[in-house]
Structure formats: C-alpha cells, structure tokens
Amino acid sequence: MPANRPAGVLFDVDGTLVDTTYLHTVSWWQAFRQQGHDVPMARIHRAIGMGSDQLLDHLLTDERDRDADQKLVTAHSTLFATYWQRLRPLPAATDLVRACAAGGLRVVLASSAAEPELAALRAVLGVDDVVHAITSSADARASKPAPDIVATALERAGLDPDRALFVGDSVWDVVAAAKLDVGCIGLTCGGTSREELAGAGAIAVYEDPADLLAAFGESPLSGLA
Structure with a gap:
C-alpha cells in the first residue's frame, strides 16, 4: 500500500458531539x-x-x-x-471537528441517526463544509454494537482501518469499532465512565470534545496526521 494513504477520524454524533x-x-x-x-x-x-x-x-x-x-x-x-430546537453541541465540538479537518484528516460523521434527526444534529454542529462523508441509519443493515456503520464510514471516506480512529461516548461505539480493528477514543460526556470505556477497549478517554481538543497534540489523533 502507498505510504501516503489518507487518514481520518470517524465521529459518533449523538452524545459525542451533541448533548443528546x-x-x-x-x-x-x-x-x-x-x-x-x-x-x-x-x-x-x-x-x-x-x-x-x-x-x-x-x-x-x-x-x-x-x-x-x-x-x-x-x-x-x-x-x-x-427537543430538536433546543439541541446544543457539547463543549468545543465544532472546534474539534474543524481542527481535525485543518490537520489534514478526513472527517466522517459516522451517525446511526435517521435522516430527519441527523439533519437536526448537523444543523446544530454547522460543520458540513469540512466533513468528508456522513452516514445515517439507512447505511447499516445491523446497528451498533454491530460494526456496519463503521464499515460504511470507512468505505465512504476511502480509509483503511489502521489509518482511522473512531470517537464515541458509549461502550457500544468502542465495541463496534474494535470489530473492524479501528481504535476508539472514548468521551465521558455521554454519561459512561472512564473505567467503563477503557474496560471496553478505548485506547484513550477524555471528558468531552473540549478536553480532547486541548490535548490534541498528545492524543492518538496527532499520530494520524
């Protein structure tokens, strides 16, 4: 494989980027x-x-x-x-997505939400201009913890598993990513503890998007660039 293979980050949306x-x-x-x-x-x-x-x-x-x-x-x-009109991004969620894109990573909103709900989430985030690909519930035959949505996200972004990371807030995100050998960064902002995320196999755990952004240079994300 060529040495300059693209790298990217797959973001779960509900609970990871938007406070839902x-x-x-x-x-x-x-x-x-x-x-x-x-x-x-x-x-x-x-x-x-x-x-x-x-x-x-x-x-x-x-x-x-x-x-x-x-x-x-x-x-x-x-x-x-x-609740759609009252949805809010989690701290620095938009800035984190934009920082990943600015760093040369292909950004995928790897969501399992249905299209109408996903449209509301995308409107809240306002990052469509830097997103490489987006998935929805229609793109998965089986839902998480099955890996279907992760597989579709990789395919749409043209990414190999070893050149991608998944960012999610639940143990089901970690489990789904692991089934395709994709490393998962866990965020506790969805209410799942650091211990539970790490125990499920998360390669690193942060409090929320702001915490991950502040540690960007030392985080697993920096190793993809």
Missing part, C-alpha cells in the same frame, strides 16, 4: 410508559448508543409483543423531535 444522551433516555422512558413498559431510566441510559432494534431486545423481554416494536420506535422518535 439524556434526552434520548427520557424519550425512550416515555415511549416505554406509553406502551405499558416500566423500564428504569438507569437501564435505558446504559443502552443508549445501541440501535433501536438492539436496544429493545436488550431492555425488554423476549415475551413482549414484537409487533408493537415499531410503535415504540415511532414514539421515541416523535418525543425526541420535540
């Missing part, structure tokens, strides 16, 4: 209650980062009426949409 983890938690909690499921918020929070199909299997019993799963997914999406 707890909004998703509350939206799922309300959706479950509407359909008669009493699931504690703490359990829901631990599952955020999974795709909705895997989240339902993880949180609900096998004896549930699976024909009602789509009602739950639709209810969650409808409830979460009420």
Whole structure:
C-alpha cells in the first residue's frame, strides 16, 4: 500500500458531539410508559448508543409483543423531535471537528441517526463544509454494537482501518469499532465512565470534545496526521 494513504477520524454524533444522551433516555422512558413498559431510566441510559432494534431486545423481554416494536420506535422518535430546537453541541465540538479537518484528516460523521434527526444534529454542529462523508441509519443493515456503520464510514471516506480512529461516548461505539480493528477514543460526556470505556477497549478517554481538543497534540489523533 502507498505510504501516503489518507487518514481520518470517524465521529459518533449523538452524545459525542451533541448533548443528546439524556434526552434520548427520557424519550425512550416515555415511549416505554406509553406502551405499558416500566423500564428504569438507569437501564435505558446504559443502552443508549445501541440501535433501536438492539436496544429493545436488550431492555425488554423476549415475551413482549414484537409487533408493537415499531410503535415504540415511532414514539421515541416523535418525543425526541420535540427537543430538536433546543439541541446544543457539547463543549468545543465544532472546534474539534474543524481542527481535525485543518490537520489534514478526513472527517466522517459516522451517525446511526435517521435522516430527519441527523439533519437536526448537523444543523446544530454547522460543520458540513469540512466533513468528508456522513452516514445515517439507512447505511447499516445491523446497528451498533454491530460494526456496519463503521464499515460504511470507512468505505465512504476511502480509509483503511489502521489509518482511522473512531470517537464515541458509549461502550457500544468502542465495541463496534474494535470489530473492524479501528481504535476508539472514548468521551465521558455521554454519561459512561472512564473505567467503563477503557474496560471496553478505548485506547484513550477524555471528558468531552473540549478536553480532547486541548490535548490534541498528545492524543492518538496527532499520530494520524
């Protein structure tokens, strides 16, 4: 392979760049209650980062009426949409994305969100002009912790696994990246602890995008340039 292979960074968006983890938690909690499921918020929070199909299997019993799963997914999406106008980037998220692009890295928004939700997230971030590629839920046959979205992100950016890093906020991000031998930098801003992220295999852990940006020169990202 040529020595000048491109390098890049894949960013999870929900909970990593935009402060949405707890909004998703509350939206799922309300959706479950509407359909008669009493699931504690703490359990829901631990599952955020999974795709909705895997989240339902993880949180609900096998004896549930699976024909009602789509009602739950639709209810969650409808409830979460009420927050779109109030979404905010996490500290220095926009600056971090722009710093990666300025450093010569190909930037991918490796999101598993549905297109309407992804449009709201992109509007909040305002970095489309420096993004090389973007993924959505339509690009994955299986959701995280399956590696499909990571594979699509690599392909669209023309990146080899050893020339890319994934930045995410959940253990499911770390697990998905590891399945393709992509190193994952963990951020605790989604509410998952440093110990949990490191235990799942994160190669480095920072508090939030601002913390990673401040340490950029000493972080694994600097080794890609």
